[in-house]
Amino acid sequence: MIATPQQLADVLRPVKHVLLDFDGPVCSVFAGLPASEVARRLREGLLAGGEQAPAGAAEENDPLALFRLVADARPDLTASTDAALVALETEAVRVARPTPGGESLLRAAVRSGRLVSVVSNNAGAAIEAYLAEHGLSDYVTGVFGRAPGDPSSMKPNPRLLLEAMEAAGTRPEHCIFIGDAARDVEAGKAAGVPTIGYANKPGKDAKLATAGAVVVVDSMQLVSDALA
Ligand SMILES: [Mg+2]
Structure with a gap:
């Protein structure tokens, strides 16, 4: 199920613009400050502001899902x-x-x-801070994080991918998207861009393939080698 170097080379041959998800392909955002802790602090902030957490918020440990939940319940x-x-x-x-x-x-x-453009449901400011800290800013043409205050901009919505292509003046047939979630593959499909699935956890390869990933890899180095 994992792509061979030849398959990857074929997929990447026409590519002029690499669209790259952030959390997963570039770094594990919540490896040091865990997602559950971020969600907890987000809830704490709501309560400190005198607000009640909406139904289901107490059990939600994914900060982005929690944001979506709060925005839906309390615009x-x-x-x-x-x-x-x-x-x-x-x-x-x-x-x-x-x-x-x-x-x-x-x-x-x-x-x-x-x-290369980074296309992510994370905040653009956080992505830019990471790239700067790691000396990678010069490698990235554009950062397309979720639109501030607008959770509907997040993948599987293709909006951020479309914005990245428009900004660079590139067309879907010359692009590839690399992401680690089914919603990335769905966003890619909706934007007309093939998606390489990055299966960074056991079982993800089947999920990404089912979602329609053009190929699946279990290492970013494989893709890097095929680009070189
Ligand atoms: Mg991701």
């Missing part, structure tokens, strides 16, 4: 919740764990004359 709290989440994500990326092969992929893509 008036969307902007302030997003702002609190941006601050927590920015704190989290300082202690995030780089993905093996992720940095090498950025360098290989740029050395081979391709553009």
Whole structure:
């Protein structure tokens, strides 16, 4: 099920613009400051502001899912919740764990004359902070994080992918998206861009293949080698 180097080379041959998900392919955002802790602090902030947590919020340990839940239940709290989440994500990326092969992929893509954009449901400010801290800003043409205060911009919505292509002046047939979740593959499909599934956990390869990933890899280094 894992792509061979030849399959990857075939998929990447027409690619001029690499669209890259952040959490997973570049780093593990919540490796140092756990997602459950970020969700807890986000809830605490709501309560401290005199608000009640919406139904289901107490059990939600995924900060982005929690943000979506709060925004759905209380649209008036969307902007302030997003702002609190941006601050927590920015704190989290300082202690995030780089993905093996992720940095090498950025360098290989740029050395081979391709553009790279980061397309992520995380906050653009947090992504930019990570790239700057790791000396990677120059390898990335554009950062497309979720639209501030607008959870509907998040994948599986193709909006951020479409914005990345528009900004770079590239067309879907010359792009590839690399992501580690079924929603990435769905967003890619909706934008007309093939998606390489990065299966960084057991069982993910089947999920990504079922969602329609054009190929699945279990290492970012494989993709980096194929780009080089
Ligand atoms: Mg991801």
